[in-house]
Amino acid sequence: MAITEGNYTPSAAPNNSAVVDLRMKKRDDKALSMLKLGLSWEILTTVNHQKNAKDMYDAVIEMFEGNTELRDIKKDRLKQQLDRFKFKEGESLKLVLQRFMTIVNEIRTTNLQISDFELNKKLLSSLSGKWYTAS
Structure with missing residues (x-):
């Protein structure tokens, strides 16, 4: 879901949004970790600068399929x-x-x-x- 729904962006709204933001951040962190575990060292070193799961996934896809x-x-x-x-x-x-x-x-x-x-x-x-x- 972190990859298909897009990047994690923290919201500035108070109240319940902090809980939702934390869940989204955890989900994005899990997806990012799973991507890193599944990539070879050569590929990981070229896409490791990406900060969230969607950007890393898109970078890997572009690397293999091209733009x-x-x-x-x-x-x-x-x-x-x-x-x-x-x-x-x-x-x-x-x-x-x-x-x-x-x-x-x-x-x-x-x-x-x-x-x-x-x-x-x-x-x-x-x-x-x-x-x-x-x-």
Whole structure:
């Protein structure tokens, strides 16, 4: 909840808000501790300056996924790889499928929306002519 609800910010209002602030601070401290325990030393040293759980979590996510501009560049690169995908002369069907599935798996991790129909059509159109059956 500390990560999804945002940063802990103490309020200046008197009365019950002090109790609520203390609970929020404890929750944020727990989340921050859990994040620190789950990170490797190399990653922790780069994000340890963050003061609350949400900021640390966002820094880790940006470190691994990049910012929105980098994610858009990755999506464009994957679209280009898919567009240029084709059978290489002398390549076995197993290797073609492995190369294709590598691209498809990367596409799925970026939430790039390409239908299964489009993917199947691309794979079948990229196969060698010698694999087509005579009718």
